[in-house]
């Protein structure tokens with residue numbers, strides 16, 4: 001999630017604090033599925049709009065998220081959402097994850113929970129995203145991403161909720177009351193605490209273990225996951241290899257830039 005905050009901050013340049021609520025629009029596709037009945041497939045598969053009425057212009061920053069995901073997964077921006085999973089996708093997260101596939105297969109075998117190569121490719125991309133995000137949080141420089149994001153959430157909750165709900169209602173075509181409920185959960189202090197618990201590698205090992213049904217109490221699961229994440233940390237040390245092509249592709253897309 002901090003990767004999305006970072007890319008938007010870089011995209012906005014010196015204006016990066018001007019409209020803090022944009023950071024919340026920008027994470028909505030990942031945040032709204034906290035609500036029962038809203039799935040990540042739905043929020044990520046929504047038909048893409050490149051034109052916005054003035055009162056809903058900020059929805060362009062929901063699209064911004066989807067375009068960044070496109071680059072991470074497919075290495076290019078698509079006008080229509082890509083359906084289905086392709087283990088040979090050519091985005092940054094899949095290309096960098098290639099060398100993790102064998103270690104994941106071996107790890108799963110050791111755990112007596114074999115997976116196929118396709119599943120391993122998916123998990124490898126998840127590990128790349130988790131570790132890229134972690135390195136960013138650790139090394140992104142003078143502006144601390146968690147603090148920026150928390151500030152954006154506070155500002156939005158205090159001053160911008162009605163506008164946010166109406167615009168997301170328009171963008172996703174989901175009832176405003178359902179959107180509001182999802183946002184209240186997604187922007188709650190409990191959720192923010194959970195996000196903050198991913199600030200270090202231990203938090204991310206735990207996340208991976210839970211996400212893929214491994215056993216938190218099994219030391220071998222914990223150590224095996226740690227080894228995979230440490231291996232991945234060495235694969236994601238050049239932020240610019242993702243940042244530059246992503247900013248370039250977004251600037252060349254038809255996304256409206258209004259700041």
Ligand SMILES: [Zn+2]
Nearest residue numbers: 029030065069
């Ligand atoms: Zn996403």
